[in-house]
Amino acid sequence: MKLGIAPGEVATFTKTITERDLLLTAEVTGDHDPLHVDEAYAASTAYGRRIAHGALVLGLLSTTASAIAQRAIANGAEGVPVSLGYDRVRFLRPVFIGDTVTATYRVETTDAAAARAESVGTVTNAAGETCLVARHVMKWVRPNT
Numbered sequence: 087m088k089l090g091i092a093p094g095e096v097a098t099f100t101k102t103i104t105e106r107d108l109l110l111t112a113e114v115t116g117d118h119d120p121l122h123v124d125e126a127y128a129a130s131t132a133y134g135r136r137i138a139h140g141a142l143v144l145g146l147l148s149t150t151a152s153a154i155a156q157r158a159i160a161n162g163a164e165g166v167p168v169s170l171g172y173d174r175v176r177f178l179r180p181v182f183i184g185d186t187v188t189a190t191y192r193v194e195t196t197d198a199a200a201a202r203a204e205s206v207g208t209v210t211n212a213a214g215e216t217c218l219v220a221r222h223v224m225k226w227v228r229p230n231t
Contacts, residue, residue: 087201087226090163095193097153099146102186103138111142138181143218144172147207150191151222154205158226165201165226172207175220179211186212191222201226 112118117139120127128136148169155167181187189209196203202225209218 087198087228088162088164089167089196089198089201089203089226090158090161091154091193091196091203093193093195095154095157097150097157097191098188099149099153100186100188101146103142103181103183105136105183107142108136108138108183111139111145115139115141117141133180133182135182138183138185140175140177140218143177143181143187143209144175144220146187146189146209147172147191147218147220147222150189150207151205151224154191154193155224163226165228167203167224167226170202170223170225173221173223175218177218179215179217181209181211181217187217201228 108122112123122136122139125136151169158167187209191205191207193203193205202223205222207220207222208216210216
């Protein structure tokens, strides 16, 4: 199957995290942990202030995975690339309100016979520190005929 991408391809997305992002993530996920939404509580923790939800930080990789999927389609991929999921997700540093972070998605391997690709995703802060790392598996699904 033609995948339309190759190892080494990269997509990035940069965003500054806002209080609104934390509040919207809390509403969407139902995660109202005070570490994310209560400044006074968060100030009393080891972090000293509110931190972004892990789901929010990981979710930034969705933009980059979608960019790679759209690139594959533009390059004539057979089938539709979809996410099979993220593996080995590790939160290495907190992300705070006001942090500008960059999500980077790098295709590591492709397997046309299995119609899959494996990639590494990272989220780094403006200081270049890695905040999150994960592996991602993408699968190409053929249309029903």
